[in-house]
Amino acid sequence: MPDNIRKSIIKLQEKLRRESKPANIPFEDFIIQTGKNPPRILRNIFQLFHDMIHYYVGGGFNEYPNDPESINYIHYDTGKLFVEDSDHPFFADRLLANRLVTLADSLHSGAVRNKMLVFVGPPGSGKSTFLTNLLRQMENFVQTDDGAMYETVWQIDVEKFGLPYIPNIIDWEAIGFKNGNEPKLGEAEESVLKPQNKFLVIPCPSHDHPIVQIPKEFRRDLLNEIITDTEFKKILFHRKEYEWVFNDSPCPVCSSLFRALESRMSPAEILSMLYARRYEFSRKLGEGVSVYNPGDKVIKDPLGNPELQKWIDTLFRSSNEVKYTYSRMAKTNNGIFAIMDVKSNNIERVINIHGIISDGIHKVECYEEHINSMFVALVNPEDMDVINDEKSFTDRVIKIPIPYIRDYTTEVAIYHNAYGGILDRYFLPHVLTSFAKVIVASRLMWDSGAVREWIEDAEIYSKFCDRDLLLLKMEIYSGNIPFWLTEKDVKRLDRIRRRNIIMQGNDEGRSGVSGRDSLEVFNSFFSRFRGRQYLINIQDVVNFCASEPKIKDKIPDGFLDSLVNMYDYVILQEIKESMFYYNQEQIHNDIFNYLFAINNDIGNEVECPFTHDRFSVSEDYFSTTEKRLLGEKATIAEREKFRNDTLRRYVAKTIHEGTSVKKMINTAHFQELLRMYNQNLKENVLDPFISNDNFRRAIKDFGTEAFNKYDRRIVDEVQFLIKNLKFKFNYTEQGAKQICIYAIDRQLADKFNSET
Ligand SMILES: [Zn+2]
Structure with missing residues (x-):
């Protein structure tokens, strides 16, 4: 064999070895590790989910850290969870991101065990992308040290049963691998075939946490002795979230195995055969994570492993003592069982789950499995009947809306994602967001009780805000308290009112321009205007939206006019702040x-x-x-x-x-x-904007020879204005000139005279 090929093969072998699963951990060592880092090791699926969300999303960013009325409705960056490294990114708006974090926290606190999480979203809301990405990151998370989950595996010493070894079924040497270098095998093969042959390896099919193999009555004392962190012990022994550590029972396989061993050997010997190993989630293999589509047949027959069963029977010299039999549900015990769309076969699945979460028990032949999974279902609003029809079911459900985007900054992020960052070059500031606001307006409830209750006199904002105050509500959804609110209305925006407004958001985003359509519509808008000489402006947005069939009938009357008014008002403020003395x-x-x-x-x-x-x-x-x-x-x-x-x-x-x-x-x-x-x-400050033709011409001539011919004062003022617009408000030079001329020609200074 040529040297270079030999080297490559050696390298490959090293890589395979490095990537091979870590060895099973003897129970004794596992207990020592638990004592050192109990919160990391003592986790169930709900606690894991919580840790996963916080691992990827982080602590969030609060734009108003000192606001005493804050309801902690803050900015969470869900990019790592849903966007990065994803072929099909999902964008969670601010409302959804906050809802998810709250959900993770309440799952962690143990408050919502035995419930099904129902994500409700209209077609085109991207809810299946949402779930796919979420589950993908769950699989990734359990592979990290931060996300380690552990499960039970038994290594039965066959010598203790008078058997010399478990015979080889595959001749390793014959296929070219030496001991310890075998390739990764499928789960079933691996459970039987260990090179040493001294052990019969029996993985717990229900992924039991190793701690539950300790008889319940001894767990408390054991944990009390091994854990030194007294603060954590208080939490462990008293909080609801850790009740599972003391209450959960091993699965039927582990229970019967324990009983069979108990009659033959000492407790010390049993513990020496008990091991912990990393619980790996694999959606593909249906371990830890399973996703069921409506077309997947419901399989009720129990699963098993005949090869392993044969050895178990040989070991115990009985075919009844330990049945290696389990249900499909067991494969996602301590994991996530997900249902895509409650239609055809999935209706039956949802009803089965209802039974399991009501009783906490799943019957397999004559055994009872205790299933503790996170049950998740994606539902279209019109399919909610299955759940809504039964009162006992609605009590067992937590509904989380996955609607169309309700927050314009997230809507803009989607456009940016589609075009990879070139967009800003084509738009004047605020114009892209204005387009997104039109799309979002189509999805909101035009009449919002919570906003009406808050703003007593909407008339004072009528020069720049729409009649329904949608433009105001959108700012609140995006986490902004707009500068143009009166002091009185800012004061009135207390905790209760904020919560009411955000809560009402749960009912929005069910209709209007769908997520799919909005990107399509944006594509045609952008391709129509990107080739122009000037930067895309507010009038382009209005002209397009007023004639686009997918939009024009879905927005309130007069909304586009208000959008322009708001735009005019905002840029006028920017111009004011950029004028010479307003510094x-x-x-x-x-x-x-x-x-x-x-x-x-x-x-x-x-x-x-x-x-x-x-x-x-x-x-x-x-x-x-x-x-x-x-x-x-x-x-x-x-x-x-x-x-x-x-x-x-x-x-x-x-x-x-x-x-x-x-x-x-x-x-x-x-x-x-x-x-x-x-x-x-x-x-x-705006005097030059009102009646000075020279000023207008000077702006037009800015950047040309002719500019220097104006008198010194005008030259200074214009230079200062353009510079400020660039540095304070992110305009390009062309953009700054464009909006100044726009402001003069549209007589914006007069338009808002009474406000200034
Ligand atoms: Zn088990």
Whole structure:
């Protein structure tokens, strides 16, 4: 054999060895490990599910950490759970992500054992993708150290039964493998065939946790002795979530095996044959995770392993003592049993599950299996009858809606995912989100009692928000408290109102533009407008949506107009904040300079110690600055009185408090001047936008030769504006010019005059 091939084969052998399953752990060692890390090892499927969700989703991000009315409706990143490394990503909106985390927490607390999780979603909501990805990550999680689950496996020493060995069934040497190097085998073969032949390996078909093999009456003492963490012990012995550790019984196979061994040997000898091993979930093999489709036949016959049964019978010299027989349910005990769609055969399955969760018991021939699985079903709303028709069943069900996306930021994330990050280059800021808002609007209930109860006077928002306040509700769903709400309404948004609004979201997203359709519609929108000279703007969105058959009849009357109003309002705020003097640092400097100037005589050249600005204190200087504080109409007498009052207050108090720049800014006096300054600025900052043709032309010429021909003031202002729009609000240069011209041509400054 050539050297390079030999090397490759050696390398492959090493890899196979590394990837082969870790050895079974003798029970004694398992108990030592349990003592060291009890929360990791003592877990049932519900606790595992909880740990899995938190492992992938993390702790979440709260945009308003100091909000006393927070209901912990926060941003969870579900990308690792549903999107990364997935051929078919699923996007959970903020409502669903929060619901999932709450669900995981309540499963963990043991509050909802013996219930079926029913995920209800309309066609096209992606619920089967949701489940597939969730289960895939569950399989991955149990392979990590953080997700380790353990199950029982028996290694019966055949010598103790007077048998010299278990004969070879496959001749390993003949097929070219030496001991310890055998390839991975299927589960059934592996259970019988161990190279040593000294042991008959009997895996627990129900994946019993090894701890339940200890007779119930001894478990508490044992755990009390081996666990040193007293805090954890308190939880273990008293909380509902750990009751299973003390109450669960081994499966019929393990029970009968234990009994058969008990009559033949000492407890110490029995324990020496008990092992723990990693419980591996495999949807493909139906171990730990099984998914049933409506077409899958319901198989009631019990399963077994004739080869293994033969050896068990030989061992005990009896064909009755230990029956290696179990149901299909056993394969997902301590795992997840999932039903895709409650139709045809799955209706029977759901009814069977109802029986199991009501009694906690599953009959297989004459045995009773205790099944503790997470039962999950995906249901279309119209198929809910099977469950709804029976009261005793509805009590056993937790309904979790998987509706169409109700949160526009997640809707946008889907578009981004489809185009791999190029989208932003084609859109003006806020335009892509506006498109998503139209789609989301089609899915929400237009009349929301919870929002109406909160906002007493919707009229005050009518210049920029829609009549039904959908644009407001969407912000709440996305976790934003919009800046344009009045102080009163922000105050009224207390915990109860927030919860009511979010709870109502559970009933939304059942109709409107489906997940599938929305991406299709977006594709045609994007391909129609992407080739234009200009960036895609709000008018493009409105024109498209008003004529698109899949959308136009699914949104409320007037919604598109309000969408434009809201857009106009928001960009106008951005323009205001980007204008020359509407710059907090500049304003601070002006106030510092003024406070210093009033301590000096007219005619002095000064350098302000706070700002290090040099300037001359003149009547002109006072006039300009004081008009910024008091307004253009302030008379000389008013200004002089203001100057004297300010000086008196400054000398008496402010100067003593404001011993540093930071402290000075925080004084009540400074803050008051700041407020006056801002107030006046807001009123006048848009003046160039209202009636200055030169300003408009200068914006158009920005970036060309012609731009430098404008007078200095306009050049400065326009440069500053464009720069701010770029850096503060993520516009490109082209985008910044485009919205400024838009704002001028549409006379936005006049449109919202009374608000400013
Ligand atoms: Zn068992």
